[in-house]
Amino acid sequence: MSDIVIDAENIGKKYTIGHLSERFPYMALRDVWMQNARTVWNKTKDLVKGNPIIQGDTLEEVWALRDVHFKIRHGEAVGIIGRNGAGKSTLLKILSRITEPSTGRVIIDGRVASLLEVGTGFHPELSGRENIYLNGTILGMTRKEIKRKFDAIVDFAEIEQYLDTPVKRYSSGMYVRLAFAVAAHLEPEILVVDEVLAVGDAAFQKKCLGKMGDVTKEGRTVLFVSHNMAAINRLCRSAIWLQKGQVQGTGSTAEIVGDYLADGANCSAQIFFKKSPNAVMQYRSVRVADSKGVTSQYIPDDQEFSIELEIEASRNISDIYFGMILQNQEGINVLFADSRDVAGHLPDRFQTGIYKIDLHLPPVFAPGTYSISLGIATVHPVMQLDNVESACSFEILNNSNEKRTAPRPGFLNLHIPWKLDAH
Amino acid sequence: MNTIIIEAGRTEKNYWADLWRYRELFLILAWRDLSVRYKQTIIGILWAILRPFLTMIVFTFVFNRIAKLPSDGNAPYALLVFAAMLPWSLFANSLTEASNSLIDNTNLISKVYFPRLIMPTATVITAFVDFLISFIILIGMMIYYQFAPGWQIVFLPFFIILALLASLGPGLWITALNVKYRDFRYVIPFVVQFGLYISPVGFSSRIIPEEWRLLYSLNPMVGVIDGFRWCVLGGESPFNLSGFMLSLAVTVFLLWRGISRFRKMEKTFADLI
Numbered sequence: 001m002s003d004i005v006i007d008a009e010n011i012g013k014k015y016t017i018g019h020l021s022e023r024f025p026y027m028a029l030r031d032v033w034m035q036n037a038r039t040v041w042n043k044t045k046d047l048v049k050g051n052p053i054i055q056g057d058t059l060e061e062v063w064a065l066r067d068v069h070f071k072i073r074h075g076e077a078v079g080i081i082g083r084n085g086a087g088k089s090t091l092l093k094i095l096s097r098i099t100e101p102s103t104g105r106v107i108i109d110g111r112v113a114s115l116l117e118v119g120t121g122f123h124p125e126l127s128g129r130e131n132i133y134l135n136g137t138i139l140g141m142t143r144k145e146i147k148r149k150f151d152a153i154v155d156f157a158e159i160e161q162y163l164d165t166p167v168k169r170y171s172s173g174m175y176v177r178l179a180f181a182v183a184a185h186l187e188p189e190i191l192v193v194d195e196v197l198a199v200g201d202a203a204f205q206k207k208c209l210g211k212m213g214d215v216t217k218e219g220r221t222v223l224f225v226s227h228n229m230a231a232i233n234r235l236c237r238s239a240i241w242l243q244k245g246q247v248q249g250t251g252s253t254a255e256i257v258g259d260y261l262a263d264g265a266n267c268s269a270q271i272f273f274k275k276s277p278n279a280v281m282q283y284r285s286v287r288v289a290d291s292k293g294v295t296s297q298y299i300p301d302d303q304e305f306s307i308e309l310e311i312e313a314s315r316n317i318s319d320i321y322f323g324m325i326l327q328n329q330e331g332i333n334v335l336f337a338d339s340r341d342v343a344g345h346l347p348d349r350f351q352t353g354i355y356k357i358d359l360h361l362p363p364v365f366a367p368g369t370y371s372i373s374l375g376i377a378t379v380h381p382v383m384q385l386d387n388v389e390s391a392c393s394f395e396i397l398n399n400s401n402e403k404r405t406a407p408r409p410g411f412l413n414l415h416i417p418w419k420l421d422a423h
Numbered sequence: 424m425n426t427i428i429i430e431a432g433r434t435e436k437n438y439w440a441d442l443w444r445y446r447e448l449f450l451i452l453a454w455r456d457l458s459v460r461y462k463q464t465i466i467g468i469l470w471a472i473l474r475p476f477l478t479m480i481v482f483t484f485v486f487n488r489i490a491k492l493p494s495d496g497n498a499p500y501a502l503l504v505f506a507a508m509l510p511w512s513l514f515a516n517s518l519t520e521a522s523n524s525l526i527d528n529t530n531l532i533s534k535v536y537f538p539r540l541i542m543p544t545a546t547v548i549t550a551f552v553d554f555l556i557s558f559i560i561l562i563g564m565m566i567y568y569q570f571a572p573g574w575q576i577v578f579l580p581f582f583i584i585l586a587l588l589a590s591l592g593p594g595l596w597i598t599a600l601n602v603k604y605r606d607f608r609y610v611i612p613f614v615v616q617f618g619l620y621i622s623p624v625g626f627s628s629r630i631i632p633e634e635w636r637l638l639y640s641l642n643p644m645v646g647v648i649d650g651f652r653w654c655v656l657g658g659e660s661p662f663n664l665s666g667f668m669l670s671l672a673v674t675v676f677l678l679w680r681g682i683s684r685f686r687k688m689e690k691t692f693a694d695l696i
Contacts (some may be wrong), residue, residue: 098532098535111425126455
């Protein structure tokens, strides 16, 4: 028996979407009528022929997935990463038989349970107890199985005293905990999970992550989609990177996640952002510069560097702050810089206009790829004005080979003196 | 270990076995619909009784007192109407529930796999439970009128199943179409209302002229209702065999058509819903 449990060959998924054809700025009422009459006629034709009705008058075929190949071995935990719209969810839907592929085939050995959403089928009118049975059955557990695990589920969700309360009276935290608890006690041969860890408070997320870790250790095959690179790194040994519906890379998680993060925003050291018309204040560009002020994507690890931000205020605004996060290739936040940390540099009020802000960073970062995320928010109340995730990335190069043996573990690159205390 | 092959346009070989494997889901969905239905209602289960009972009173008044239509033999007119009201509401409720089942459960369809046939068939159970409750009224009425059923009553379960199958055929078809074209959502109330008057609910089908009887039996509910009356009213309501066979044939055809259309479309539900 081969130990391949999922063998995907050449999978593709095509959607047809409609566009409105370009129209002249002025149209006579007669034209509008003609257009509508034609649309109605076309729709009637579609209805008779049994084709799906699509709004718009020109059709376009969009491949959500194309030529996707991969093999997954028994007991492997595989992370699927990629930007929004890369086809991750479509892939999971195909694997869990919710929708069928347009081309290709997948051979799956074993029972698949999919968890594409927390609390699928929860009914607000039913009690917690009833929903455990309902949700469990929907996810593919048998009554006996649920009965056996009932106490464990209730325990995990920490909702003992509300078991007989309708879930519509639950707080959102309790709801999510219960929903995840049911899902966490599934025992299929293959588990397919979509971004469900991004729920609940931090403590509960940690608990979920731990539970997922147990699941992968039990030798079950797990497919796991997440934007949380740290979670992917922790749970999965290998990863598949999807981009625009195609496989961009497969391999060990560390390698693929690194490539993926480095690819962030095309790996350019200077990025300009599109102006959004409604934003009160927004980032217009970000640039990484070396110690001489030259735009560069590669920064030696023993030199200072700076990150330059360009910000535009569309009207006068006060009481705001800025934040920047540096994330390493494992998706771990290495630095969070808050503009309120060091007072006296930024004005209290920003007039309409464009501002340049410089962030000087010391040579403390370990070699590796870093991505920059940016945010602007008001102070009272805290409200996000702009947020750019993985806006730009740069690489810290190992420039001090003689002094250091690379690669070293750890996040910091500091020269710590080892002093001998005289006795 | 069971191997699943996912491929475009592949029809599952073990579709029906799968359906059996998911029987617990069938039961729990039916139970959910039932228990949700009567939460937050004051008289709860009584609604299932009230609706057909009030309609029966109105029909008896209109068709018997005003239109002076005859009953079957010596059967009280109210009993004649209610014996038809029962299968009709079973059919109408089951058809309505089944037709809306898929779009009422959009979240399930787009997030989990199960044989989709489970969804509309599970809703039929709700209609059946309503039927059982209002059946108590029928028993009460028969006691009130001191009307004992004949030996024919043993065939009643057969006609109950027939009423369910008659609703399931069009129900499956419409619920599948409903996913694609939401227009069909508005068709159902119309069909149900219209059907109430063209089916022999408020009157006996014997008032239909003999030469039109066969044509009239193309409505599958004619066979079911006649059968019900034959069972409940005993010899008072004779049984028209050729008409019944025709109704039965139409029911079987619609059921086959409904299932095959449904299965053809079910793989695209998640993309369209």
